[in-house]
Amino acid sequence: MKLMSRFISIFLFEQAEKLDLEDRNRILIANLMNTFYFLVVFLEGIYSLFVEETIYAVPLLCFSLFYLVNFIFLARFVQKAIYQELLAWVTMGTLMFFMTMGGISHLGIVWSFLYPLFVISIFGRRKGVLYSLLLFGGMLIAFLPLSELIPLVQVYSLEWRIVMGALYLAMTLVAYVVHFISGELLINKEKIMLDSRNQSRSQEEQISQLSHQIRTPLSNITGIIDMLEKTRLDDDQRDYINTIHASANNLVNVVNSLVNAPKSGVSQEPEEETSFNLYAIINNTLRLFQDGQKDKRFSLSLSADIPSNLLGSSIKVKQILLNIFNSIIKQNKEEVKQINIEVTQKEMLPGKVVLLFRISSNHQMPLTRDMAQRDSLYNQDVVMLNTARYVQVLELGITQRLIEGDGNTMSIYTQTGQTIVEFSITLKESHKSQSVLDIQEKAKSVEPLFKGNVEMKDASILLVEDNFSNQQIIILYIKNHVSRIDVAFNGKEALDKFGKAKYDLILMDVQMPIMDGFKATQKIREIERSSNTHTPIIAVTANAFPEDRERCFASGMDDYISKPFQPEDLIGKIKQHLS
Structure with missing residues (x-):
């Protein structure tokens, strides 16, 4: 066992020690894949050089040099995603060379059978299968009669093509099934551990x-x-x-x-600190409740300033969320159970990140007759006094102790038709973390070509929103503060209106038919390059994930506001970009 641990430690660097188990396994498999194909390619190259087959030796030794640099330098100092992507593509090129040229032994195609096992384990089923199918397409090209066009190309008989193609697809299917089963077993094991x-x-x-x-x-x-x-x-x-x-x-x-x-x-039970992505942790926890039925719906919103990588006990975070979700779903008697999860950054202390979780359910928690007779249960001023009673009803005593054990707080209260659980968790920011606000600051550092100074009462606003109810709500929010509001139902209609009139600011929905907000923004920015102007565009989106906000800035938008929002927040952002 110790020998195996020492062997594995060779392929895991110090940077991987703070990652969670899933990321560590992916890095381990990527490093094993890099080492395996380095040995194969290097030995084939040396043997080709020995028998004076330079047409094989030179490309193979070049490939082996890449694998060596990749393992020594890129795997340690480059982001793991870039390292893994580069490894997958270069390995695909290496195997294409083996399939096309055959190698010294003319059996180079055999090494391609392990490719699906590696890439599906590293990238997951969807992306891993995509890489595997791309290599299969390369295999089909290698099976074409290319020897007349390119000398020394490997020639395959029809029987050999069928056998090799079938074996490769079989290995892809095996890798897919194994990854699926291991993933389900891991989830069940984690649930058993938390239980x-x-x-x-x-x-x-x-x-x-x-x-x-x-x-x-x-x-x-x-x-x-x-x-x-x-x-x-x-x-x-x-x-x-x-x-x-x-x-x-x-x-x-x-x-x-x-x-x-x-x-x-x-x-006395130690809590291991690992680097983890909060969105992935919450999403994986929600998967435990997605049993294929449509009676449970989840909505997740993460604040933009939450770092992408956090340092702390991911198991403890999962345990707290699992307990709360279990309790409020069990108490919820509605036909369709709607659970909303909002996570914001409460405060950022030196070396620490304090997150505020707000979990709401579309069901007002029933109370005992004795508890219901106490008016204080509905008085927000004494919500902390009532939390203990709600904790008792929801059976969240253990969860409360988990939260408060680190000096954080937990409160539970009800509103009309809702039960709301709020609590805070203290974590640390990982050194490799980057929040969306960082990206926003970088975007703001680039001065626009033209920025007018317009009073809000004189402003002309273009509202791009496909939902009529949302249109009316936003118009109701701002109609008394601006001069004119034009409405477009999709991105294409917005472009038509933008070409015919001058607007001081655009409120852009993201998900729309015909043309979405991202494409419309890119088109508007292309038009503005020729006219040396810049119209502020604020994304009005229901998506609050960091990757969605990054995409907003990447498309050329100046700011964003996530639904639902307060009227004052929207008016404040409009004033900010007009002045």
């Missing part, structure tokens, strides 16, 4: 509740004993009272030890 942790913590919670129930009457007993000791007692009575008092104290110590024993065990 096991919850079960152990649940036992601790039960012991704590039991001790509370015991100590309440026990404290009354010891109090009465103290009072009796201060009264006039004869020697026998005082002896009896002292015996009862000592026994009561022993019972208190036993109850305390029952509570402290599991707590001390939990507190």
